[in-house]
Amino acid sequence: xxxxxxxxxxxxxxxxxxxxxxxxxxxxxxxxxxxxxxxxxxxxxxxxxxxxxxxxxxxxxxxxxxxxxxxxxxxxxxxxxxxxxxxxxxxxxxxxxxxxxxxxxxxxxxxxxxxxxxxxxxxxxxxxxxxxxxxxxxxxxxxxxxxxxxxxxxxxxxxxxxxxxxxxxxxxxxxxxxxxxxxxxxxxxxxxxxxxxxxxxxxxxxxxxxxxxxxxxxxxxxxxxxxxxxxxxxxxxxxxxxxxxxxxxxxxxxxxxxxxxxxxxxxxxxxxxxxxxxxxxxxxxxxxxxxxxxxxxxxxxxxxxxxxxxxxxxxxxxxxxxxxxxxxxxxxxxxxxxxxxxxxxxxxxxxxxxxxxxxxxxxxxxxxxxxxxxxxxxxxxxxxxxxxxxxxxxxxxxxxxxxxxxxxx
Ligand SMILES: Cc1ncc(COP(=O)(O)O)c(C=O)c1O
Numbered sequence: 001x002x003x004x005x006x007x008x009x010x011x012x013x014x015x016x017x018x019x020x021x022x023x024x025x026x027x028x029x030x031x032x033x034x035x036x037x038x039x040x041x042x043x044x045x046x047x048x049x050x051x052x053x054x055x056x057x058x059x060x061x062x063x064x065x066x067x068x069x070x071x072x073x074x075x076x077x078x079x080x081x082x083x084x085x086x087x088x089x090x091x092x093x094x095x096x097x098x099x100x101x102x103x104x105x106x107x108x109x110x111x112x113x114x115x116x117x118x119x120x121x122x123x124x125x126x127x128x129x130x131x132x133x134x135x136x137x138x139x140x141x142x143x144x145x146x147x148x149x150x151x152x153x154x155x156x157x158x159x160x161x162x163x164x165x166x167x168x169x170x171x172x173x174x175x176x177x178x179x180x181x182x183x184x185x186x187x188x189x190x191x192x193x194x195x196x197x198x199x200x201x202x203x204x205x206x207x208x209x210x211x212x213x214x215x216x217x218x219x220x221x222x223x224x225x226x227x228x229x230x231x232x233x234x235x236x237x238x239x240x241x242x243x244x245x246x247x248x249x250x251x252x253x254x255x256x257x258x259x260x261x262x263x264x265x266x267x268x269x270x271x272x273x274x275x276x277x278x279x280x281x282x283x284x285x286x287x288x289x290x291x292x293x294x295x296x297x298x299x300x301x302x303x304x305x306x307x308x309x310x311x312x313x314x315x316x317x318x319x320x321x322x323x324x325x326x327x328x329x330x331x332x333x334x335x336x337x338x339x340x341x342x343x344x345x346x347x348x349x350x351x352x353x354x355x356x357x358x359x360x361x362x363x364x365x366x367x368x369x370x371x372x373x374x375x376x377x378x379x380x381x382x383x384x385x386x387x388x389x390x391x392x393x394x395x396x397x398x399x400x401x402x403x404x405x406x407x408x409x
Pocket of ligand 1: 119120121122123146148191193195226227228229256257258265266
């Protein structure tokens with residue numbers, strides 16, 4: 001197929017990203033895992049860097065469960081029984097016992113009627129918004145919402161879309177007032193935890209606003225929250241941003257199985273009617289394979305751990321390590337967005353300096369993510385550190401000492 005002209009255009013676009021220093025570049029390849037030794041937590045080796053052990057401060061596996069032997073064993077048992085892939089979408093012949101049990105357990109954990117799993121949180125968000133958005137729907141969205149929400153809105157094309165400044169609930173309220181008489185249905189959508197900043201949507205304030213305005217719209221104001229970074233690691237028992245903010249349960253809660261639980265996949269919990277409707281209408285549920293039975297069984301095992309004394313201890317340990325890291329950064333004079341979530345952003349406010357610091361950390365065998373425009377607004381350049389429960393206090397001290405060394409230079 002002749003494609004050289006389009007290839008040239010694509011090549012030019014990638015080169016433009018490279019020239020502006022904003023390309024993602026070559027991915028690092030993890031080649032082996034190193035068990036904890038002495039006072040050190042786990043390390044990884046990287047292809048091209050020999051046997052050097054690297055400390056990961058950029059993993060979403062917040063509770064340190066992704067290599068837990070109980071999850072691995074649950075995955076193996078399911079795979080031996082059912083095979084490595086589902087073989088079909090759910091409504092044809094791709095529904096297995098581990099999928100159903102996981103859905104029941106997720107609903108129970110979040111104290112909702114029902115749950116539905118998808119292959120990722122990204123596809124959950126797109127599918128749920130696509131299924132619920134009508135030609136008379138107004139969607140109101142936080143400006144810093146995740147890319148999956150932004151793309152879902154492009155794809156679903158509601159009657160109107162309003163974006164409020166980050167966490168400015170007065171603006172959200174004004175948009176709701178402005179939608180009276182214009183829209184039948186309103187969907188207010190926000191991340192629970194914002195992935196670049198680790199801060200939370202004030203659900204305890206948003207919920208009452210939504211309730212107050214609800215009678216003004218014939219098809220309700222529905223509050224939908226993507227709490228992919230919050231579920232299973234925020235709140236004393238891991239119920240996420242709702243628990244951390246002492247907020248009432250939101251109408252539609254979406255999360256991932258691929259961060260704190262350490263596995264893979266996405267889910268939504270809500271009313272029985274909502275979930276029955278989504279089984280009939282959500283595009284990526286109907287037309288795309290589910291997660292494997294191994295993933296479902298491992299996620300179930302992880303969920304049972306979270307919902308036990310050990311889970312609460314892991315969450316408490318994670319909080320303590322996060323506090324140690326944040327107070328260490330502040331003592332070193334860095335600007336930090338403080339909070340209980342294990343995403344710890346060190347605000348640099350300069351692209352070149354961010355890159356220099358990330359390089360300095362890498363040379364000291366620490367992996368952390370530098371974020372520049374367009375991933376974060378210009379002027380908000382930062383290094384995103386992610387604390388995990390299998391880090392040790394000595395790991396945290398080591399990162400702080402490397403950052404102190406950068407400051408001293
Ligand atoms: C808010 C939010 N939603 C969805 C996702 C995507 O999750 P998944 O990998 O399960 O698609 C992310 C991942 O970073 C996220 O931060």
